[in-house]
Amino acid sequence: MPTHEDEPAWPSDDSDTPETAEGADGATDEPAADAEQDSGATAHLPLPEVSLPEQPTLWVERPKEQAEPQESAEPQEPKAEAPNPEAPRAEESKPEAPKAAPPKQEQPESDQERTAFLPAIQLPPRAQQRPTQQQGPQQRPQQQGGPQQSGQQPGGQRQNPQQGGPQQGGPQPQQRGPQQQNGRQRWPQETSAQVTAPQQLQPQPQPQPQQRPAPPPRPIPPAGLQHAQPMRIEPSGEVRPAESAQPDEPTPPPPPEQPVKRKRRGLLIGAVALVVVIVVGVALALPPVSNRLGLPWAPNFPKADTPEPAAVTLALQPPSSSAPTPTNSGVAAELAGPAANPALGTLAGIVIDPATGSTLWNHNSSQLLTPASATKLLTTSAALLKLDHGLQIPTKVVQGSSPDTAIIVAGGDVTLSALPDGQQSVLPGAAHLDDLVAQVKQASGGSIKKVQIDVSLFSGPLTAPGWAPDDAPSTYAAPIVPGMLDAGRPNPTVDEVLRSADPAGTLLQTFAQRLGATASGHATAPQGAKVLGEVRSAPLTELVDNLLQISDNTLAEAVGRQTAIASGAPATFAGVAQTTLNTLAQNGFDVSGVALNDGSGLSTLNKVPPRLLAQLLTVAAAPDNKDPRTAKLRPLLEGLPVAGGSGTLADRYGDANSSAGKGWVRAKTGTLSGVNTLAGVVLDKDGRVLVFAMMSNGSDIVAARPALDALAAALRGCGCG
Structure with a gap:
């Protein structure tokens, strides 16, 4: 163990070694039999008891074999109040060390004695700059030329050097008054005491040494009037603030951790639900959706109570099967006046x-006339009887x-329309040329540079026998x-307009222009x-229906050719x-004597003859489908124009x-120079359907037309029962 000859006496309140302290009267105190057991860092430091000029404290005597402590530098003036002058000095300040009692067998030291509280010292400026580190103790000053006053009062009791509060700059333990122990006054012991080193110490790991190393020599700190901050001297020599002795508080249990995955899953579900709500809300706010669902905020939602439905009276009634059957005499009486009108020329007709x-009325019904x-x-x-009704050309x-x-x-x-998609020509339901152009562009990739047309499907002359030279165009x-635009009309929205003289050429030029190619004439595919x-x-x-309504001649010829092709005819x-x-x-049907040259x-x-026209309409207007031809010919009635x-x-x-016949007569007209024909159906006032065919030849158009109209209207007013 190293010697401590050069080390001054350390003040301590510990009872590190059993000793006999000499009081002011020369009496020897009892050995510290109540020394507590301790395993602190100061257990190996046998320090002599030395009197200090400051307030009294307990000093540990240095062993005799150690050299006397060197004189300290000029003592620092204590900042606290002066010590009590009446307190007797423990001993004179002499150059030699004070007598020490014979050493006794060391008792095990307690933790409290090893870490007894030391008097507070005034920190130098450097220590104040680093509050986490304390300056080391200074050498204890000795007064020259006079007796030292100890802090001990008469009666062997020591006086508390300061009753003030703890030193500023760090946490201080609570002060407690002196206690009487074994005939001498002792300060309460704390669980730790600390004296900081003069040099800056770096934190060091705490080893577990087998033996306690001796601390380096440290100067004696001057006695302060305040208690120093408790410091802990570790066995390794490391000095650090002591932990304040506070009762252990129960550590509250940590809050249970929520599973991260469950929390994230909840956030994800919440976000998805929010997005779904927003999307559904936006969708329901759209007028088309809200109108269709009948939501309260829909623009079409009724703003008032739904009105009561109005009573509806049907103006048109279906034909009655129980209506009285007209008689021949009744019908003849009704038609006698109108049929005698000379404006009709040669008249042939049948009801x-x-x-x-x-047959209810027959007037030269077998006579062949121009229809x-x-x-x-x-x-x-013929087309309805021969072809599929769903045929599309x-x-x-x-x-x-x-x-x-x-x-x-x-x-x-011939109905292919030049109008853009979405616009309707006079022939409803027609295909559009633009659609065909778009398909070709897509299929060819825009590589078509030349366009030709194949019109070989139709053959023969372009006009029929019996046509006037100016009939076409x-x-x-x-x-x-076989190919043209809007049945040859340059204006697809007008019925009676001068048609094209070369409808196939017009189709070729228009198609090539829209395709961005060059028209190169006719060819065979x-x-x-x-x-x-x-x-x-x-x-x-x-x-x-279209060709009957507006009596389109070109379309009629095209439909007739579909019947011929289906029949194998040219x-x-x-x-x-x-x-x-x-x-x-x-x-x-009886077609004897019939002559046709076109369609x-x-x-x-x-x-x-008028009889053939009436036979066709009679089958089409049959009240039931007992005749299989009725279903095929029924579309004829739909295409008949309505009077007025x-x-x-x-x-x-x-x-x-x-x-009188306005709205009740439905009939196909036929007009040529000197020719007027009207064939159709009428509903009489008894609700009976009647079929008629009236043909007038050799008459004036202007006069014959109203005469024929009056004849058909007379059938409407027929009771004829």
Whole structure:
């Protein structure tokens, strides 16, 4: 163990070693038999008891073999109040060390004695700059030339050097008063005491030494008037603030940790739910959705109570099967006056009850007369009997002899419209050329540079026998070819407009221009050529309805050619005429003596009796479907113009003689120079359907038309029972 000859006496309140302290009167105190056991860092420091000029404290005597402590430097003036002058000095300050009692056997030291409280010292400025580190103790000053006053009072008791509070700059333990122990006054012991080193100490790990190393020599700190901050001297020599002795408080249990995954899952579910709510809210706020669902905020939602439905009285009633049957005499009486009108010229006509098939009025019904546009009843009847009612006429574009060539294959659809998509021509339901152009562009990738047209489907002359030279082109007809735009009309929205003289050429030029290619005339499409695009017309029933309503001659000829092609006949005027008669004959209609030269009725050479026209309408107007032909011919009735309401009868039945039939007469008209025909159905005042066919030849158009209208209107007022 190193010697402590150069080390001054350390003040301590510990009882590190059993000793006999000499009081002021020279008496020897009892050995510190109550020394507590301790394993502190000061257990190996036998320090002598030395009197200090400051307030009294307990000093440990240094062993005799140690050298006397060197004189300390000038003592620092204590900042606290002066010590009590009446307190007797423990001993004179002498150059030699004071006598020490003979050493006794060391008792085990307690923790309290090792860490007894030391008097507080005034920290130098350097220590104040570093509050976490304390300066080391200074050497204890000794007064020269006079006796030292001890802090001990008469009676062997020591006086507390200061009753003030703890020193500023750090936490201080609570002060307690002196206690009497073994005949001498001792200060309360704390669980730790600390004297800081003069040099700055770095934190060091705390080893677990087997033996306690001796601390380096430290100067004696001057006695202060305040208690120093408790410091702990570790066995390794490290000095650090002592932990304040506070009762252990129970550590509250940590809050239970929520599973992170569950928390994240909850956040994710919440976010998804919020997004769904927002999306649904936005969707429900849209007018189309809110209107369809009938939500309260919908624009179409009723703002008031729903009104009571108004009573509806049907103005049009279906034909009654129990209506009284007209008699021949009754009908003849009704028609006698109107039929005698000389404006009618040569008149032939017939009235039939379709419910019974009986003839009610017959006036030269077998006489062959020119029917004019009433011929369309024969053409459309043959088509309805022969063709599928859903037939749609195609127009194709195929690849030509080279990849940059396209050929329009005209399939006979003369209704193909030049109007943009969404706009309607006078022929409703027509396909649009723009659609065909778009298909070709997409299929070819825009590589088409040349366009040709194949019109080989139709053959023969472009006009029929019996047509006047100015019939085609005209405002009511065009040369008949299998490919054209809007039935040859330059303005698709106007019915009676001068048609194109070369409707196929017009189609070719328009298509090439919209495709960005060059029109290169006529060609025949190769067999099995690649199809670049295709569009189709409206179904057959709609085509029949259109051509009957406005009496479109060009469309009638095109439909007649579809019947001829389906029958294996050539697609010519003669082929259409022959196919029409053959088809009607095959379906039980009497076509004896009938002569046809076209399908539209423009030919003045056509000869048809009124009986045949009435027979076709009677089958179409039958009250039941017992006759299988009725279902096929029923579309004829839908296409018949309404008197004073639609088609070619829209501007008729306005005078006093014919107004009774307005809205009740539905009939196909036929007009040529000197020819007027009216064939259709009428509902009499008893609710009975009557079929009629009236033909007038050799009459003036202006005078014959109202005369025929008055004749049909008379049937409307017929009670005829």
